[in-house]
Amino acid sequence: LAVVNIIIAALYVWTWRDRSWFDVVLIPEYLNHIQAGLYLWSALLYSKQDTLGGYYTMAVHRIELSASCVELCTAVGWMLTWYIAYTRTLGRGFTLDDPDTIAYMTTTSNTLIYFVYNIQINLRPEEYGSNMLYAYADVLGFIGSVYYIFGTLRDDNWFWFLPVAGQYGVAVGRIEVVTKQLPKYGLPPIVITDICKHRRKTNASSDSSTTPDSELTNF
Known part of the structure; x- marks a missing residue:
């Protein structure tokens, strides 16, 4: 199982193959390799445990305590990586509707409980097997x-048959909403302010044309 853990850690790094080796999102993956190692x-020392x-026995407990500590840091790093690099759209976000959350x-x-468990075993080795x-x-x-399997299948569009309300199969570019162009009838729209301005100019010109010449000369 420890060897499988290392293989899985390598696959996690491979998923970020499009990014630089020095990218910050790869820090949890490097920590994952450390805890897997x-x-x-510790698994290689299991056969040598006696009392x-x-x-x-204590060496195994200390190594696994260190591994659980690194694993906890890895899990927190994965949360930060998810926050940095995750594409947020309908059905993919911070709510419990999202399987990734x-x-x-x-x-x-899980990693926090393992860390607490390993601390207890290191403090009280006699509880090993009963804790x-x-x-x-x-x-x-x-x-x-x-x-995680559900989230991965969702991202790969395996749940295409579910409705949008099911929050699956919804990702950027996966769903395109085509808007209908309604037919146009009648005259094109006219802004009311244009009519008012035109009416004011017409009224002003009509008033000036009806003004007597005597009033103009007196003014």
Whole structure:
């Protein structure tokens, strides 16, 4: 499983292949490689564990504590990456209607619970095997992965058969609303101010034409 974790981390980096290696959005992916490597290291030491407080047992606990800490930073970094690089449109945003929102919330909660669990195991090694806090983290991780699958299928337009109200299959450029051009009848529209101005000029010219010459000379 640790090897699979490293492969998944490499695939995450590959998804950002159009960006620079020094792009800020790749920082969580590099951290993901570090935590995957730490978990692989701890997995290689599992066979050497003997007693609860033994050297290799405590080494595994410390390595996994470090890995869970890096994993928590990775999850927070993914949230920031989502905020920076995510395309927001109808059905894709900050609400719980968006599967990506639920996915990163459950993933972050999952890593936080793992971090707390590893702290407890390092402080009280005798609880290893009886402390079941990690089970809640596993459940949240599974829920988050399912929602990530939904979000990925949505982005790849797999839910094209659902209506727009279903909030799926809606992305930039996916849906084009064609407006109808209604037929035009009658005269073209006339701005009222033009008529008023024309009427004022007409009235002024008519008044000047009816003014007696005597009044003009007296003025």
